[in-house]
Amino acid sequence: MSDPTRPAAPRIIAIANQKGGVGKTTTAINLAAALAEVGRRVLLVDLDPQGNASTGLGIEPAARGLTTYDLLIEDADIEQVIRSTSVEGLFLCPATTDLSSADIELVSNEKRSFLLHDALNQPVLDGFNLDYVLIDCPPSLSLLTVNAMIAAQSVLVPLQAEFFALEGLSQLMLSIRTVRQSANKDLRIEGVVLTMYDVRNNLSQQVESDARANLGQLVFQTVIPRNVRLSEAPSYSIPVLSYDPLSKGSTAYRALAQELLSRHAKV
Numbered sequence: 001m002s003d004p005t006r007p008a009a010p011r012i013i014a015i016a017n018q019k020g021g022v023g024k025t026t027t028a029i030n031l032a033a034a035l036a037e038v039g040r041r042v043l044l045v046d047l048d049p050q051g052n053a054s055t056g057l058g059i060e061p062a063a064r065g066l067t068t069y070d071l072l073i074e075d076a077d078i079e080q081v082i083r084s085t086s087v088e089g090l091f092l093c094p095a096t097t098d099l100s101s102a103d104i105e106l107v108s109n110e111k112r113s114f115l116l117h118d119a120l121n122q123p124v125l126d127g128f129n130l131d132y133v134l135i136d137c138p139p140s141l142s143l144l145t146v147n148a149m150i151a152a153q154s155v156l157v158p159l160q161a162e163f164f165a166l167e168g169l170s171q172l173m174l175s176i177r178t179v180r181q182s183a184n185k186d187l188r189i190e191g192v193v194l195t196m197y198d199v200r201n202n203l204s205q206q207v208e209s210d211a212r213a214n215l216g217q218l219v220f221q222t223v224i225p226r227n228v229r230l231s232e233a234p235s236y237s238i239p240v241l242s243y244d245p246l247s248k249g250s251t252a253y254r255a256l257a258q259e260l261l262s263r264h265a266k267v
C-alpha cells in the first residue's frame, strides 16, 4: 500500500554553512542514517573535497571508484557513482580531493552552476526510489555550494551553539536569496539546527534563545547535544546510530529525523 507521507520525487536538501566544523557532515551522516532507520531511502551526496562523509560511512579514498567529481565534471552516470553503505537504504555518492579543482576547471563552463541539478535529474535515479537526497556541502559559499543550492529544494543549516554563531548566518542567507533571485526561485530554508549544544554552558542557552528570537519557527525544536559518541563514530566508519544506538547523539538525530518527517507530512 502506498504511504501518503512518502513523497513521489525525492526531497533534496543541501546541508550548508560556510563556517567550518559546525556539524554539517555529522548531521548529513546521522540524519541520513536516522531517516533510513525508519524505512526511508536516502542518498547522501558528498560534495566536499575533504570527503569526510565518505570516510565516515566507510568508503576509503582508494576504494571510491567514480566520485562526485566524475558526476559533475566528467558527466558520469549517477548509477555508476552511487554506492551502497553498511546502512540499509542509505546510499552514497563519494568524494575525493579531486573535487577541490572543480571551481577552476569549470570557469569557462556555462552550465557550471547546474551540474549537480542536472546529475540529480538523470532519469536513472528514479530506479533508486529515493525519498531524500542530502547534500553535504563544503565550508564555503563556492561554486560547489551554489550547485547544491540550485539542485536542492531547501537548505538545512547546522548552527554551532557558540559565540558569533549567528554572525555568519547573514552571509549564508544572502547567498540563499541570490540563488532564489537567479536560478532557483523556490529554494526554501528547511531549518536551522543547533549543534554541539552543552546544557551546562550558559553560552549554549544564550545562542539558542538568540536564534529562536531571531529566526522563530525556522529553528528546529530538536537540539543536537555535544556528545563524544558522535565524534567517535566516524573513526569506526559507521553512523552513531549503528555505533552506539542508545547514545544521546543517536537519540537526538532520530528526533531530528522525526521532526523533519512530521513537517513534511503536513505540507
Ligand SMILES: Nc1ncnc2c1ncn2[C@@H]1O[C@H](COP(=O)(O)OP(=O)(O)OP(=O)(O)O)[C@@H](O)[C@H]1O
Binding pocket: 019, 020, 021, 022, 023, 024, 025, 026, 027, 048, 050, 052, 137, 138, 139, 195, 196, 197, 224, 225, 226, 227, 228, 230, 231, 232
Ligand atoms: N554534537 C557533537 N558532539 C561532539 N562532537 C561533534 C558533534 N558534532 C560534530 N562533532 C565533531 O566536531 C567536528 C566537526 O564536525 P563536522 O565534521 O560534522 O563539521 P563540518 O561542518 O562538516 O566541518 P567542515 O566544515 O570541515 O566540513 C568533528 O570532529 C565532529 O566529530
Ligand SMILES: [Mg+2]
Binding pocket: 024, 025, 026, 048, 052, 136, 137
Ligand atoms: Mg564537513
